[in-house]
Amino acid sequence: MKTSLIDCRIDIEIADYLESYLRNRGVGFNSAFFPIMQEEWFLPTAPEHIVPFSGRRRFPAGRSAICFYSNDDKLYTRARNLEKDLSTYKKFLGVMPFDFTVTRFADRSHQLFHLRLNALCNAFFGVNGIKFAAPTRWGGFQNVPYFFPYRHAPIPSVGTVGTLRNSRESREIENMIRAVYLTFSDPKLVLSYGKMHPDELAAWQNAGVEVKQYPDFNSLARGRVYE
Secondary structure, eight states: OOOOGGGSOOOHHHHHHHHHHHHHTTOOBOTTSOBOOOGGGBOOSOOSEEEEGGGGGGSOGGGEEEEOOSOHHHHHHHHHTTTTTHHHHTTSSEEOOOOOOOOTTSOHHHHHHHHHHHHHHHHHHHHTTOOBOBOOOOOSGGGGGGGGGGTTOSOBEEEOTTOTTOOHHHHHHHHHHHHHHHHHOOOSEEEEESOOOHHHHHHHHHTTOEEEEEOOHHHHHTTOOOO
16 A cells, blocks of 8 residues: 555655755755755765664764664654754764655655755755765656766665565666666665675676675664675
């Protein structure tokens, strides 16, 4: 069953605020009202650690990146506090992209709203000198053009926690979308927060992209390390 904006707890006010904030900082927007990404905003190197905001104090900030692979309620808290937490983010090597849920099973308006909100949050980091990795949460096939603004990012990021049991159909769709993405983007490295499924790992590697896997926070607490 599809979900729509009416079915979801969203915050349109934070999107409107971020758009106004970015425009006041001189950020341009395309015809779809997505912020235009600047190449200097993108994360140029892999961090030693990827950690959630709540677990950041356990890791060296200058060698770590903060991630946003969490449920949407927690992400809205982070989005509403972007300015308040700005000094904290600046201590870190960079951040992973914002990751509000975008799924092909959701209503089109819901997918677009979260894609745009993710982009607004990413641009907020960029305009404030905080480097970020490119997103890869595609949702439906029709969303691929919205990833074009990230085409020059050298490093995309994937959140794989909870995806190992995805259906074969979902993996096939992901592979098709990834193939289209790689026609206009040429990353050499992708960062995986969590253990990547062997099929997904092979798809990136067969495209000539190195994959660096990081244990998610819970796995790290249990002493698990990925090769």
